[in-house]
Amino acid sequence: MKREGENMKISVVGSINMDMTVTAEKIPKKGETITGRELYYIPGGKGANQAVAMARLGANVEMFGCVGDDGNGALLIENLKAQGVKTEHIKTVEHTPTGVAFxxxxxxxxxxxxxxxxxxxxxxxxxGHIEHELKKSDMVLLQHEIPLESIEYVIDLCYRNQIPVILNPAPARSLKQNLIEKVTYLTPNEHEARILFGAVDRDELLRRYPEKLIITLGSKGVCTCRKSGEILTIPARPGNVIDTTGAGDTLNGAFCVKIAEGANIEEALQFANAAAGLSTEKLGAQEGMPVREEVTNALRV
Structure with a gap:
């Protein structure tokens, strides 16, 4: 880390979407039509979500990505600004729609x-256009909702410049082994871990990448392996779950913030797990993300 203890700059390179969220009594099966309750238009995208999660926790965050030259794009940039995320290098692409999640x-x-x-x-x-800005980062957070060649390029750039990288490999896709070695932390869920590594025993897999591989377990919490070989599992925080959208993004953002502040991996995961649990108690990815005081209070209980 370049400036441990100071207000370190965290950069997010990733997706910016408008989420069209419909609530229903159940999730329809294949070929089934059901009646929805309500429809919401909510700012999202894994990259933007993680940037907002960190900004709400008080971090110094800049978002790098692209939106379309449409109403959604303008709204999403304004929302990021309102949440305290720096947006100066987000590109508006002509004749292209902003990303959407249904x-x-x-x-x-x-x-x-x-x-x-x-x-x-x-x-x-x-x-290439933002490379000089990325080099000013103290930590970079990536996801899989942008082209893979861009992800690879950013990882190589950060590796050469000794900038720590957290890669949240979602949605899951194959990764070259050398990229896994170059990232500082890799944070798949159980499904994504199986796609990345195959049908390997989870504990064996964690021990292969101590304090690098962090597997999120949904309602069961999150786990990693200490450098001693001990498996560390942080159980999920109990709560009144309303919407799990963005819980993983909240966990990644909160983990990144605590690591940037110099916390050890257990402290960072406890903080991140509490933040993720709180985020499920409200509708929408960004709307449910907690502020610092809420997480601190939850950890005291």
Whole structure:
């Protein structure tokens, strides 16, 4: 870390979406039509969500990504600014729609379909344009909702410049082994871990990447392996679950904030798990994200 103890700059390179969220009594099965309750238009995208999660926790965060030249794009940039996220280098792409996610919330769970839109324009050319700004970062957070070649380029750039990288590999896709070695932390859920590594025993897999691989377990919490070889599991915080959308993004953002502040991995995961639990008690990814005081109070209980 370059400036441990100071207000470190965290950069997020990733997706910016408008979430169209419908609530229903249940999630429909294949071929089934059901009646929804309400429809909401909520700012989202894994990258933007994680940036907002960190800003709400008091971090110094800049978002890098692309939106379309439409109403959604303008609204999403204004929302990020309002949440305290720096947006100066977000690109507005002409003749391209802003990314959209279609989310169904029911049965205390959700399903999501994403149309990438302008997120596909977070390409090598765009990364080249913002490269000098990324080099000013003390930590970089990435996800899989932008082109893979851009993710690879940013990881290589940060590795060469000794900038820690957290990669949240969602949605899951194959990764080159050398990229896994270059990232500082890799944070899949159980499903994503199986796609990345195959049918490997979870504890064996964690021990392969001590204090690098962090697997989120949904309602069961989150786990990693200490450098001593001990498996560390932080149980989920009990709560009144309303919407799990964005819980993983909250966890990643909160973990990133605490690591940037110099916390050890157990302290960071406890903080992140509490933040993720709080985020499920409200509807919407960003709307449910807690502020610092809420997380601190939850950890005291």
């Amino acid at each position: 989310i169904t919330v029911g049965e205390r769970d959700n399903t999501i379909v994403i149309v990438a839109g302008a997120n596909n324009r977070v390409d090598r050319a765009y990364i």
